[in-house]
Amino acid sequence: MDTVETRELRYFVAVADELHFGRAADRLGIAQPPLSRAIQQLERRLGVTLLERNRRGVALTAAGEVLVREGRAALDATAAAVRRTRRAGGADGPGDRVVLAVKAGAFHELLNKLLDAYAAEPGAAGIEVLPSGMCEQEGMLRDGRADVALMHTPFNSLAGFDSVELMTEGQVAILPSSHPLARRKTLSLADIADVPDLPLARWPRDDTYPRGPGPEVNDQTQLAQLIALGRTMAVFPESARTWLWDEHAAVPVRDAPPVTTHIVWPAHSRSRALAGLIRTASRL
Incomplete structure (x- = not known):
């Protein structure tokens, strides 16, 4: 059976990302000739x-597209195995703990209920809450x-994960309390799609949230x-009201799709501590 080393996958993914051997070599911290030889040997x-090579750089072939997709998954799986093994053995802190990723600033009430309920369970493990950016939890x-x-x-x-639904809620437009739209009882997506003096925020590297001509934002505080x-x-789930300032208003968006919160974990997980947390979440 043909085998591919982790090092080779890492090299190939870097070239696929940069579409340029020189930039990929700089990113990997190696010289370009050994990188080129490694990719040729892999082929x-x-x-x-x-890769299709030309003077301007490189382009992925159909086979390359498959390998970069599968290679990323393999590298992620390897990194996950190392991290979870170290965590279980206590190399990165107390061994009996579960790391829970949550979107920064959202769902305080639900999260507090979950953490309090689990902490009351006999033999509960420690929970490390890890705030993340928009849509970073999957990675x-x-x-x-x-x-x-x-x-x-x-x-x-949620593809490739196991999950349990926890709650479903509507969405609200969060806007300055001084703006005329803030006095409306409800809004539609059409109402907020094109407001010249109040454009929708733009979220980098995320195509699921509404985009607009407004400023690019990277975190909740900004x-x-x-x-x-x-x-x-911006348009957010109803529970975002918990982090609003006095200068903000939240107006329901009547035709925005409902948002469902799930607790999600890798399908292959066999952690007893994680299983206990999932049981607690299912009862809430």
Whole structure:
């Protein structure tokens, strides 16, 4: 059977990301010639062409597209195995603990109920809550930075994971309290799609949240400040009301799709501590 080393996958994914051998070599901290030789050897061993080379750079072939997709998954699985093994053995802190990834600033009430209920269980493990950015929880589960996550459809993909639904809620437009739209009892998506003086915020690397011509935001604090200053608005689940400032208003968006919160974990997990947390979440 043909085998591929983790090192080779890491090299190939770097080239696929950069589409340039020089930049990939700089990213990996190695010289370009050994990187080029490693990719050529990989192609010969697999018997396929992975990259089309030209003077401007490289492009992925159909076979290369498959390998970069499968390679990322394999690298994530390897990283996850290492992280979870170290965590179980106590190499990165107390061994008997579960790392829970949550979107920063959201769902305080639900999260507090879950943590309090689990802490009351006999033999409960420690829970490390790991705040994350928008839609980062999936990657954190796949590469082992987290054991379990609170994720939200339709924004997050649950493909490849096991999950339990916890709650479903509507969405609200969060905007400056001084803006005329803040006096409305409800809004529609059409109402907020094109407001010249209050454009929707843009979320980098995320195609699931509404995009607009407004400022790019990277975290909740930045977003909250820009809304308070009257520079942007955003659409969030109803529970986002918990982090609003006095300068903010939340108006229900009647035709926005409902948001369902799930507790999500890797399908292959056999952690007893995690199983206890899932049982607690299912009872809430």
